[in-house]
Amino acid sequence: MTIKLILAGCGNMGYAMLAGWVKSTKLKAAEVLVVEPAEALRSRAEALDCLAVADATGIPADTKPELVVLAVKPQVIREATAAYKKFGNGETTFLSVAAGTPVATFAAILGERTPIVRCMPNTPAAIGKGMMVMFSNSLVSETTKKDVADLLSSSGAVAAIDDEVLMDAVTAVSGSGPAYIFHFIECLTAAGEHAGLPIQTAKLLAMQTVYGAAALAAESGEEPGLLRQQVTSPNGTTAAALGVLMGGDRLKNLVAEAVEAARARSVELGK
Numbered sequence: 001m002t003i004k005l006i007l008a009g010c011g012n013m014g015y016a017m018l019a020g021w022v023k024s025t026k027l028k029a030a031e032v033l034v035v036e037p038a039e040a041l042r043s044r045a046e047a048l049d050c051l052a053v054a055d056a057t058g059i060p061a062d063t064k065p066e067l068v069v070l071a072v073k074p075q076v077i078r079e080a081t082a083a084y085k086k087f088g089n090g091e092t093t094f095l096s097v098a099a100g101t102p103v104a105t106f107a108a109i110l111g112e113r114t115p116i117v118r119c120m121p122n123t124p125a126a127i128g129k130g131m132m133v134m135f136s137n138s139l140v141s142e143t144t145k146k147d148v149a150d151l152l153s154s155s156g157a158v159a160a161i162d163d164e165v166l167m168d169a170v171t172a173v174s175g176s177g178p179a180y181i182f183h184f185i186e187c188l189t190a191a192g193e194h195a196g197l198p199i200q201t202a203k204l205l206a207m208q209t210v211y212g213a214a215a216l217a218a219e220s221g222e223e224p225g226l227l228r229q230q231v232t233s234p235n236g237t238t239a240a241a242l243g244v245l246m247g248g249d250r251l252k253n254l255v256a257e258a259v260e261a262a263r264a265r266s267v268e269l270g271k
């Protein structure tokens, strides 16, 4: 079968997206060629029935991919991209999920006439609950934008932005965001254990509470502030806890500081 998509890098993020695409009917596994140096990660891709090779020299000579997805670390993205230069300035669209690295960097390597999409996904993409945000350069046609968005939608929600500068803020909120929530689950679990709960019970309560609250916020259509008030009885237990979290805007300021650190790091990674 003809290779339509090359995925360079099948680590945490590359595999999370690949799994979603292949499990959907939007892409056949045999249409995907994975380029990944780690043997264990190639085996994981092969288990999905995709072809996998260790480096770009293993790509069959007659391959003309519609899409090359770059899912390697920002630190090696320039070197990795250079291996696909022969597909630049043509019909192939490049899609990078790397934090920071701007379109201009890819255009400088691949050629100024290359259609390039940047996408910031997150790991819940592995279970179809990801948040994917796209930014496309002017060479990506409306049809291709729709096709790429359609493919990405098999991994979750898709949004587009017109100002590339905002990709750093996107990265800091939804790209890195799952880690903040996982850490909150860790903290709530530890606090539950400290309050006397058996560890397994504390884990279940923390995880199901975050899961249920996120689902309620997403499905009810109500503002999170209103949902918070519905939990908070006057002078009750929640009010006591929120006095700690919200007093002096403590949590708000801490989250703002964390998001700004991530945004600034994304800017740095792009240099």
Ligand SMILES: NC(=O)c1ccc[n+]([C@@H]2O[C@H](COP(=O)([O-])OP(=O)(O)OC[C@H]3O[C@@H](n4cnc5c(N)ncnc54)[C@H](OP(=O)(O)O)[C@@H]3O)[C@@H](O)[C@H]2O)c1
Binding pocket: 008, 009, 010, 011, 012, 013, 014, 035, 036, 037, 038, 041, 055, 071, 072, 073, 074, 076, 079, 080, 097, 098, 099, 120, 121, 122, 123, 175, 176
């Ligand atoms: N993880 C996330 O939550 C997340 C979310 C959004 C965006 N991203 C972005 O996704 C990208 C990948 O992150 P990750 O967390 O998935 O990293 P990762 O788990 O380290 O995966 C990257 C994979 O690419 C391989 N690789 C290195 N050089 C390569 C090359 N030239 N060709 C093909 N594969 C190559 C690496 O192999 P070696 O380890 O052997 O070098 C590794 O297995 C990053 O740019 C990151 O900014 C990640």
